[in-house]
Amino acid sequence: MKVIRQRKMKNFFFYFALISSSLVVILPLLLVFIFLLQKGGASLSLDFFLNNPKPVGETGGGMRHAILGSFYMVGLGSFVAVPLGLLCGIYLSEFGKGKIANSLRFTIDLLTGVPSIVVGIFSYLIFVVTMKSFSAMAGAFALSIIILPIITRTTEEILKLIPRHVKEAGLALGLPRWKVILFIVVKGSRSSLMTGIILAISRAAGETAPLLFTAFGSMYLSYSPTEPMASLPVQIYNYAISPYDDWQRQAWAGAFTLIIIVLGLNLFARFFFTRKTIYRAIKNKLFKKNEDRT
C-alpha cells in the first residue's frame, strides 16, 4: 500500500508541476499586455500618430515619422525579399537537387540562425561603409535578410505538401513544367504562401537590432532612401533609454502601437488565410532540418 501511495503522490506532484509551469508561461505574456495597455494605451492620442517629434524639452509631438519609416523600410525590404524568397523556395521544392540547390539550402539554414544584430553588421559593411552614411536603404536590406530565409523555408515546405499526382496530372495534360508550377502548385497553395509571407513581414516589422546602425533613426520625416530614417522599434529604444518623462511615455505608446501592428498581422495571417493543418506544417518546419521526402 505504501508503494502505491508513493506513486500516487509522485503523480500528484507531477500534475502540480505541469499546471504551475503553464501558469508561469502565461503570466509574463499577460503582464506585458496589461502594462502595455495601462501605460501605452493611456499615452496614446491622435497627436501621437499625426505629429513628428518636437525639439528636446518641449512636450508633445508624436511618432508619425517613425511609423511611416517602419512601413517604408519593411515595404522596401519585402519588395526585394518576398519575390526572391518565393523563387528560391520554388527552386528548392521543385528542382531541389544538385550543388546549387544544396548550397542554397545551406545558405538559408545559416541565415535563419544568424542573430539579428549580426545581420545589422552585414548590412552596415555592405551599404553604410560604401555609401559612407547611414541610410534607409541599408535598413531595408537588413530587413530583407531577415525576411528572405523565412519565406524560402516556408515556401519550400508548403509546396512540398502538394501531392505528386496533382503535378503529374498537369504534366500529363501536356503543360510545360513552369506552367504546372505557377498555375497548379503555386496557385493552389497561395493562401498558405500568403500566411508565410505575412508572418515573415510581421517578424521583420518588430526587429530593432538590424536597424540600429543601418537606418540609424532620425527625428524628421524623410522619404529619401539614402538618408537615415526613423523606425518604430529604434525610436522606442531611443526614447526608452532617454531621461525625459515625456519621451518615456511616448516609448510606451510606441510599444503599444508596435505590438498592435505585429500581433495584428500575426493573428490575421493565422486565422484568416489558412486552415490550421497547413499552418502547423509551416511552423514546425521552421525549426527542422529539411528532410528529403519521396
Add this chain to the structure above:
Amino acid sequence: MKISYSKQDRYVYTGLRFFSLVVVCLLIAIIFQLFKASKLAFDEFGLSFVLSDFWNPVEDEFGALAFIYGTVITSLLSLLLAGPVSIFVAIFINEFLPKKLASILGVFVELIAAIPSIVFGLWGLYYLAPFVKNYISPFLKKYLGFIPLFQGTSFGIGILTASLILAIMIIPTITSVCREVFRSIPNLRKEAALGLGATKYEMVKLAIINPSFSGIMGALVLGLGRALGETMAVAMVIGNNPVISTSLFSSGATMASVMANEYAEADSELHLSALCYIGLLLFVVTFIVNLFARTIVWNNSRKSRS
C-alpha cells in the same frame, strides 16, 4: 516565333538557378566582408582577444572575455530556467489538455515568440528590473546568500534580470520543438505503459521523456542558439558594464549588447574592427550551435520514423 515547351522550361530553370546563385553569392560576399572588417582587430590582438577582459575604447585596448562571459552566463542561466518549464508545458499541451484548450495554450505560447524583443526590453527595464530589485533579490539573498552567486547589492538591472527576460523569450522555441519531438512517439507505446498500470507520471517518464531524450537535448540547444544572439531585450536590462563578477546581481554585458550599444558611436577604426570581430565570433558560435541542434533533432525524428 514560338518557343518550344522544353526550351521555356529550360529558361525558367536557368532563371531560378540564377537567383539561387545570387543569394548564395550574397552570403559569401557578406561573410568575406565580415572577415575583412575584423582583420584589423585580429592582426592587432590575435587570439588573446578572447582571453583578455580589458575593454577600453578610449585607449584602443580591446578584449572580449567580459562579453563572452556575459553571453555564456545569461544564456546558460536562461536555459536552466526555461528548459524544465518548456518541457513541462510541451507535455501538458500534447498529452493532458483536451484539444481545444491545448490549441489555445499553444497559441499563447507562440504569441510570446511574436512579441518584438524591444517590447520585452521596455517591459524588463520598467517593471521586471524594479521587481527583481525589490522582491526577487532580497528573497534570494535571504535564503541563498551564502553562495557567492547571490551576494552583493542589486540595482535591478543586471545579469539576473537579463536571464529572466531571455528565459521568457526562448520558452516558445524549446516548447514547439519539444512538442514536435513528442508527437513523433506512437500512441501505442503510451497505451502500453498505461495498460501495464503505470500512473500518468510514469507513462510520461517511460514512454515520452526517455525515448526522446536526444530530441529534448536538440530543442534545448536550439533555445541556447536563440538566447546567444538575442540583442535588444538584453541590452536594455543588463546594464552594459563589461566586468566579470561572480554575483548574478551585478551588471554585465553580452557580445550582442555591446555591439548594439557601441557600433553606431564607434569612431576609431580599431574599435569598429573589434566590434566586427565580436560579431564574427557570435556568428560562428551561433552557427555551430544551430547546426549541432538541427543534427540532433533531425537524427531523432529520422530514428523514430524508421
